[in-house]
Amino acid sequence: MTSQTTTLTQQRRIGLRIERRLEQPLWLRVLTPFILIAAALLIGALLLSLVGANPWVVYNKMASIAFGSAHGWSDTTIKATPLILAGLGVSIAFRMRLWNIGAEGQLFIGAWVATGFALFWLPRDTPQAIMLLVMAIGGFVGGALWAFVPGVLKAKLNINEIITSLMLTYVAILWNNYWIYGPWSDRGFGLTPQFPRNAWLPRFTDYSGDFPFLRGITAHAGIFLALAVAILLWFVWKRTKWGYEVKVIGDNPRAGQYAGMYLARKIMAVMLLSGGLAGLAGMAEVSGVVHRLQERFSPGYGFTAIIVAWLAKLNPLAIVLVAYLFGGLLVGSDAIQPAGIAKMLQGVVLFVVVGGELLLQYRIKVGRSASS
Amino acid sequence: MTTSPYAVEMRGITKRFPGVLANDRVDFQVRKGEIHALLGENGAGKSTLMNILSGLYRPDEGEIAIHGQVVEFHSPRDAIRHGVGMVHQHFMLTPSQSVAENVFLGAREIGFVLNPQRMAAEVRRIAEQYRLPVDPNAKIWQLSVGEQQRVEIIKILYRGAEILILDEPTAVLTPQEAENLFVTLRSMAADNKTIIFISHKLEEVLSIADRITVLRSGRVAATLPAQGVTKTELANLMVGRQVLFQLEKPPVQRGEVRLRLDKVCALDDKQLPALCEVSLTVHSGEIVGVAGVAGNGQRELAEAICGLRPLTAGAIEVAGERMTRPTARRMIDAGVAYVPEDRNATGSAPNLSVAENLILKSYRRAEMGAGPFLDLSAMERIAASLVKSFNILTPSIKTPVRKLSGGNLQKVLLAREISSQPKVLIAASPTRGLDIGATESVRSLLLQERSQGAAILLISEDLDEIFAISDRIVVLYEGRIMGEFETADADLTEVGLLMAGGRTPSESFATQDKG
Ligand SMILES: Nc1ncnc2c1ncn2[C@@H]1O[C@H](COP(=O)(O)OP(=O)(O)OP(=O)(O)O)[C@@H](O)[C@H]1O
Ligand SMILES: [Mg+2]
Numbered sequence: 001m002t003s004q005t006t007t008l009t010q011q012r013r014i015g016l017r018i019e020r021r022l023e024q025p026l027w028l029r030v031l032t033p034f035i036l037i038a039a040a041l042l043i044g045a046l047l048l049s050l051v052g053a054n055p056w057v058v059y060n061k062m063a064s065i066a067f068g069s070a071h072g073w074s075d076t077t078i079k080a081t082p083l084i085l086a087g088l089g090v091s092i093a094f095r096m097r098l099w100n101i102g103a104e105g106q107l108f109i110g111a112w113v114a115t116g117f118a119l120f121w122l123p124r125d126t127p128q129a130i131m132l133l134v135m136a137i138g139g140f141v142g143g144a145l146w147a148f149v150p151g152v153l154k155a156k157l158n159i160n161e162i163i164t165s166l167m168l169t170y171v172a173i174l175w176n177n178y179w180i181y182g183p184w185s186d187r188g189f190g191l192t193p194q195f196p197r198n199a200w201l202p203r204f205t206d207y208s209g210d211f212p213f214l215r216g217i218t219a220h221a222g223i224f225l226a227l228a229v230a231i232l233l234w235f236v237w238k239r240t241k242w243g244y245e246v247k248v249i250g251d252n253p254r255a256g257q258y259a260g261m262y263l264a265r266k267i268m269a270v271m272l273l274s275g276g277l278a279g280l281a282g283m284a285e286v287s288g289v290v291h292r293l294q295e296r297f298s299p300g301y302g303f304t305a306i307i308v309a310w311l312a313k314l315n316p317l318a319i320v321l322v323a324y325l326f327g328g329l330l331v332g333s334d335a336i337q338p339a340g341i342a343k344m345l346q347g348v349v350l351f352v353v354v355g356g357e358l359l360l361q362y363r364i365k366v367g368r369s370a371s372s
Numbered sequence: 373m374t375t376s377p378y379a380v381e382m383r384g385i386t387k388r389f390p391g392v393l394a395n396d397r398v399d400f401q402v403r404k405g406e407i408h409a410l411l412g413e414n415g416a417g418k419s420t421l422m423n424i425l426s427g428l429y430r431p432d433e434g435e436i437a438i439h440g441q442v443v444e445f446h447s448p449r450d451a452i453r454h455g456v457g458m459v460h461q462h463f464m465l466t467p468s469q470s471v472a473e474n475v476f477l478g479a480r481e482i483g484f485v486l487n488p489q490r491m492a493a494e495v496r497r498i499a500e501q502y503r504l505p506v507d508p509n510a511k512i513w514q515l516s517v518g519e520q521q522r523v524e525i526i527k528i529l530y531r532g533a534e535i536l537i538l539d540e541p542t543a544v545l546t547p548q549e550a551e552n553l554f555v556t557l558r559s560m561a562a563d564n565k566t567i568i569f570i571s572h573k574l575e576e577v578l579s580i581a582d583r584i585t586v587l588r589s590g591r592v593a594a595t596l597p598a599q600g601v602t603k604t605e606l607a608n609l610m611v612g613r614q615v616l617f618q619l620e621k622p623p624v625q626r627g628e629v630r631l632r633l634d635k636v637c638a639l640d641d642k643q644l645p646a647l648c649e650v651s652l653t654v655h656s657g658e659i660v661g662v663a664g665v666a667g668n669g670q671r672e673l674a675e676a677i678c679g680l681r682p683l684t685a686g687a688i689e690v691a692g693e694r695m696t697r698p699t700a701r702r703m704i705d706a707g708v709a710y711v712p713e714d715r716n717a718t719g720s721a722p723n724l725s726v727a728e729n730l731i732l733k734s735y736r737r738a739e740m741g742a743g744p745f746l747d748l749s750a751m752e753r754i755a756a757s758l759v760k761s762f763n764i765l766t767p768s769i770k771t772p773v774r775k776l777s778g779g780n781l782q783k784v785l786l787a788r789e790i791s792s793q794p795k796v797l798i799a800a801s802p803t804r805g806l807d808i809g810a811t812e813s814v815r816s817l818l819l820q821e822r823s824q825g826a827a828i829l830l831i832s833e834d835l836d837e838i839f840a841i842s843d844r845i846v847v848l849y850e851g852r853i854m855g856e857f858e859t860a861d862a863d864l865t866e867v868g869l870l871m872a873g874g875r876t877p878s879e880s881f882a883t884q885d886k887g
Contacts (some may be wrong), residue, residue, distance in 0.1 A: 241735055241746050248732065251721040257680060258710070258718050259732045260701035 033311045033353075034324055040352035044345045051341065052295035062202030062332025070217060072331065074204070077219040078289055080327030082107065082281040082298065084226040084320055087306035088233055089143075091276030094238070096250040096270050098287040101167030102150065102303025103278040105172035106143035110279025111286045112176055113142030115192055115293040118199035118286075119184070135199060135283055136225075143279015144272040146172060151271025155264035161271075169302070180293055201288035225321070229277065232317040246270060256284040278302055299330070307350055375854050378403040378440070379566040380425065380456075380534050385434035385461060387420055389775065390769025396590040397434070404439075409577040409598070413610050413807040414779020414868060415765045418570045419461075421587070422537045425568075427451030435764040438535070439651060442840045447654035457528030458537040461544075461805075462716065463520050463779065471495060471506055475527045480721070498526050502556050502563075506727040516667060518549035525556070527807035536560065538569040539781070542576060543805045546833055554580050572807050574603045586610055596695075601703045613811050621819055624843045627656030629689075630827030631677070633709075636686035638676045646672040647851045649686065654796065654827040659818065661842030661859070664829040665871055669851035670831045671713065674800050677798050678710040679703035691795050705855065709797030710847075711785050711802050713831075719785045722774035727755035729773050731787050754791075762787040763813075778805045786814060790821060800831040815841050835867065849873050 045055035065074050068269055077124040093100035122131060122212060127188045146295045150164035177190070204217035237243040249256035257263055290297045308326055312318035333345050380402040387395040394417040402408045412418050423429045425436065427445030436443055438454045446453045447457070467472050473489040492508035499506055504522040512520060521541060528536060539881040542550040557567055557580065571577050577584060578598055586593040586609045592607050631654040640646035646669045654660045665672055675681035677688060679698040687696045690706040712718040720729050731751050735741060740754075741747035755769040764783045766776055773781055782805060789797065799818065818841060822828055832838050838845055845862050847854040847870040853868040857863075 216521060239741075239746055239748065240744050242744060244728070244735055245748050247724065247728070248721045252717075254718050255732065258506065258712065260679075260699070260704045260736075262701070308577045334544075365525045 010123065013070045032298060032313075033325075035316075036311070036353045036356040037349065039356055040349040041090070044348045047344065047348065048341070053341070056352060057152075058336060062336065063328070065335045066328035066332040074217045074219040075331045076324060076327040077223050078327075079330045080320075080323045081220070081222040081226050081288070082285050082301040083305055083308050083323035083326055084230060085222075085281035085284065085325055086278045086302050087312070087319045088226075088229055088316055089274045089281070091244035091309040091312070091316065091319060092233070092246075092277070092307050093147075093270055094309060095264070096246045097153075098267060098270060098274075099153050100147060100153065100165050100271060101162055101306055102147065102169045102172075103275075103281075103305050104298065104300060105165070105169030106146045106171075106275040106299055107282035107285070107302045108144040108172040108176050108279035110139035110143035110282030111293055111297065112179065112282075113138040113279070114171075114286055115184070115195075119192060119197040124196055124198075126198060132201060132254065132287065135287055136280060138147075139214040139279045140276040141279070143282065144276035146279070147271045147275020147296075149270065151268045151275075153268040154271070163176025170218050176293065177295060180295060183194060184293070186292075189372055192292045193286065195291045200291055201284065203288065213290040218289075220284070222288045225280070225284065229280075230320050232314045237316070248320030278305070304350075307353060311353060377403055379438065380568070381437040381440075382421070382425065383435050383437070385424060385431045385436075387417070387424060387429060387431050389420075391771070393428055393446050395431070398450070398587070398590070398592055400585060400592065401595070402566055402568055404566055405561055406582040407561050407567045407569070409581035410570045411572075411574075411577060411584060411589065411606060412593075414782075414805075414810055416587040416610075416776040417442065417590040418587055419539055420779065422458060422539060422568065423456055424614065425451070426456055426537055428458075430816055435809070448619065448766075452528065452531045455532060455534035455535070457531060457533030457535070457571055459521065459524040459539065459541060461539045463524055463567050465520060465523060466510045470509050470511055471515075471523050471526075472508040474523055475508075475510060475530050482601070493532065495526060498529050501674045502529065503552075503562055504556055511741065511812050517544045518546065518552075519544060521545070521553070531793055533565075535566045536568070538567070540572070540805055542571060545596075548665075550576065560741060571598055572805065572811075573673060574606050574808065577679075577796055578603065582883045587653075588612055606683065607808050612707075619815055619819065619840060621841065622823060627825055629653050630656045631829065632689040633677070634687045634689065636673075636676055636688060637671050637684045639684060640669075640672055640680050644682075645851060647676060650851070651686075652850075652853060652855055652856075654829050656795075656825045656827050658844065659822050659823055659828040659830055659842040661838035661845045662829065662848050663835060663845055663867055663871055664833070664848035666833050667743045668848050670833075670848060672851070673848065674710065674712065674829075674831055675799050677703070685718070706710070707792075707798045709733070709789035709792050709794035711789050711799045713786050713800035713804065717782055720773050720781060723772050724757065726764070726773055726776070726784060727751055727769040729757050729784055730755045730769075733788055758787040758791055777878065779807055779810050782806055782814075783810065786817065790817060794821075794826055797826050797828045798831070799828060801833065802830070803832075803837060839864070849870055853862065 002076045041059065045059070048055040048058055064072070087106055089106070090100055090103050094318045117135045118131070122134060146168060147165065150161040150167060153159040153164055180190050180192055201220040201222055203220045204214045208215040237247070245256065245261050245266060248259065249261060249263060253263060282298070284299070284304050285297060286293055304326060308319055308322045312322040318370050329346065329349060378401045380400070382400040385395050385398040385400070386393070398421060398539055399420065410418050412606070420429065424431050429451050430446070436445070438456065443454055445454070451457070465479065469477070472488065472495045476491050476626070484685060490646050495508040498504070504526055506515070506522045512523065515523070521544065525536070530594050541553060545553060549580070554576070557569070561567055581594065581598045583597050584601065584606070586606065587593045588610060593612070633650055635649040635651055636647055637645065637649060638647040648760065650673065652660065660672060662673065672681055676683055679700040679702055681698060683698070688698055689695070689696050690703065690708055693706055695702065706713065713835050716722060722730070728751070729742060731754065740750055752769060758764070759766060759769055762783050764787065765780045773784060776784065782802070786802065803814050806814060815837070816824045818828055818830070830838065839859060841860070842859055844856065845859055845867060847857045849866055849871060850873065857867070
């Protein structure tokens with residue numbers, strides 16, 4: 001054996017290698033969203049300095065606008081609310097590897113149904129509690145049914161849900177436009193009349209009579225709903241048989257079938273819930289913020305929600321956190337001029353976040369390597 | 373500089389996984405042009421060592437020299453550049469593409485434009501040189517497992533492999549296919565290629581290997597020439613104590629009929645008839661063995677009984693309950709347990725933990741949590757006790773099962789199915805990929821279940837296994853039952869003949885008018 005030792009020690013050099021990680025360590029999985037957002041901000045800073053702005057000043061301003069005051073937090077909460085609800089919605093489907101990317105459309109339909117109840121289908125003097133309850137249930141059911149269509153097609157005919165859910169989003173937006181320019185239009189503009197007060201979700205500022213410090217805090221009760229759903233979902237994944245089934249089917253549908261789970265039924269149920277939460281996001285947005293249905297009342301919450309869910313690794317509590325970060329980004333970048341810069345920054349963040357996720361699966365290794 | 377006589381030298385290789393020392397200072401040498409067998413119990417670290425040699429894992433310590441030159445592999449691509457290629461037990465082929473396309477897929481030098489004729493010709497050349505018959509234009513999904521394995525071998529040969537590693541190649545092959553593979557391996561060795569292969573089957577190791585290395589708990593127990601070693605010596609080296617090749621089989625005590633198939637017909641995945649009017653009964657307290665060459669309807673038979681494949685005609689009766697449209701849920705509730713041959717693709721959820729996989733069949737029961745709730749502590753308690761009583765080697769019950777060695781995953785499945793105290797147990801190739809110790813313990817577990825009164829249907833290509841533990845034998849050929857014997861009266865050659873489609877005189881008379 002010793003006779004070979006001489007040949008085993010040959011010349012070596014120091015080299016850099018990029019190699020795929022076999023396993024992502026826990027610390028990396030936890031830090032991923034933060035690393036990615038930091039990287040995005042760094043690239044954003046480069047671009048900002050290219051257009052002649054001082055990135056430090058811009059970021060400082062964004063941060064203080066989004067998180068520096070009670071009003072900032074309120075605005076951020078307003079943006080985070082639909083992101084949480086819709087993000088939780090898509091995360092349910094994603095857990096089972098059902099790629100429901102039509103949350104935006106489900107959100108529009110949810111808002112449309114809620115609007116119908118607020119303005120037309122219930123008597124104007126319906127008590128607020130009943131009005132809101134009906135709107136919320138209606139919004140949920142609307143979004144759920146909109147997602148049910150791709151769900152049934154997937155379950156029964158194995159039609160790709162990515163395509164159907166996305167196409168239905170455009171249908172939903174056009175449907176919405178028809179009603180706000182047509183039958184429900186307020187004097188021909190692309191919006192409906194304002195909701196009666198009993199169809200508004202309570203806002204903090206509504207209580208400023210008793211608590212003056214709440215004046216101007218326009219965040220609404222939707223956030224409590226969102227947080228409650230997040231906690232409920234966390235519990236469902238951890239502690240229920242239903243959550244266990246979703247986990248098994250998501251990992252290996254054949255194993256689910258083998259264990260006697262009903263796959264088709266599960267796909268439909270998951271899509272219903274997924275869309276329902278997106279619909280609820282739409283209801284909360286029209287009832288809590290806009291107080292009417294109008295064109296583009298959502299700046300793509302349903303799409304951003306996909307990124308939020310993904311970055312949060314589908315963990316319901318992490319979704320809340322990430323949604324707040326994105327909410328802050330939306331609020332902060334709304335306040336910088338010109339608006340194009342803000343859009344660009346958001347684009348950079350999305351791009352880096354999606355691309356960086358992939359990059360972090362590799363590692364760089366410094367080490368000696370044998371010459372060959 | 374002297375040239376080394378060794379094609380492969382691994383020195384002081386150590387590999388740790390969280391909670392497991394998979395390889396512990398392993399020294400492993402393979403001579404150029406030899407066939408070297410790697411033996412060891414389940415979880416001994418064989419696959420890990422070979423994954424290191426083929427660049428899939430990196431060792432924590434130790435070094436590797438190929439033909440005397442120290443190398444450091446960072447990917448399988450690095451390894452193949454040095455002539456080291458591995459055929460994994462789970463093939464890595466693209467089902468929808470042709471054989472030729474799969475061979476060329478990922479090979480760098482071909483550029484963007486594929487020339488189908490040239491590719492097919494190249495595949496044919498390699499196939500002929502090493503006697504690996506396969507049609508270059510066939511799609512992967514149309515091929516049998518044995519043919520897919522040949523494609524994998526051609527693939528690494530095309531990439532210039534001089535050192536071939538085969539991880540349990542014969543576990544998925546019929547005896548005939550295995551014999552063909554050995555012919556190929558010998559011709560490659562004669563061509564001065566170096567072959568390392570992993571196996572649990574001692575006879576075949578002794579018949580084909582030049583030298584043998586035995587691993588035990590991550591360490592090398594011995595490296596020795598195959599000449600002059602006996603099965604028992606090898607077994608003792610693997611386990612580290614005396615092994616008995618003896619099974620206690622008490623006489624059969626038949627009870628009532630637990631499982632009755634009444635002219636069952638079913639289709640395969642391509643929607644072609646796979647089962648034709650299969651009728652059979654299994655009584656409480658007996659083991660019925662289904663003999664047959666793979667691909668003659670075994671999988672469809674098991675799946676039909678377990679409600680995973682619709683019947684096109686006929687009925688199945690479980691403990692007196694007659695069903696023409698069984699579902700998986702109904703069958704589980706009726707007390708049918710199933711150990712599928714395909715433990716990764718069907719029997720487990722790879723990224724879920726050992727505990728979560730152990731409750732796959734029982735989670736709906738009340739003891740796993742009231743109503744919609746899942747009782748985590750009950751799950752952990754049950755999992756911990758099963759891991760203990762079935763001797764499952766795992767760092768913890770929270771480890772994802774994809775990290776378990778093949779044999780230990782099989783124990784997870786067996787533990788789960790047997791612990792449900794089934795009325796009927798369908799076991800498909802239950803000892804495939806298990807080491808001798810585990811094989812014996814699985815067989816004695818089946819016999820134990822039989823004594824408890826379970827009705828067991830054992831589907832296996834391993835005739836020795838069928839003869840060893842079943843009480844009755846039926847032969848399945850092209851989806852039909854060709855004959856039925858009491859094991860005591862059965863004759864090995866007659867069964868073998870029926871498996872190949874031949875008919876005994878009396879039989880052929882009876883089935884003639886059916887066509
Ligand atoms: N990726 C991994 N992560 C963690 N542990 C692992 C991993 N791969 C293997 N192990 C552990 O390392 C040990 C050796 O596993 P290995 O797969 O090498 O065994 P083996 O000898 O091939 O067994 P078998 O005959 O059952 O295939 C086992 O205890 C296994 O659980
Ligand atoms: Mg192995």
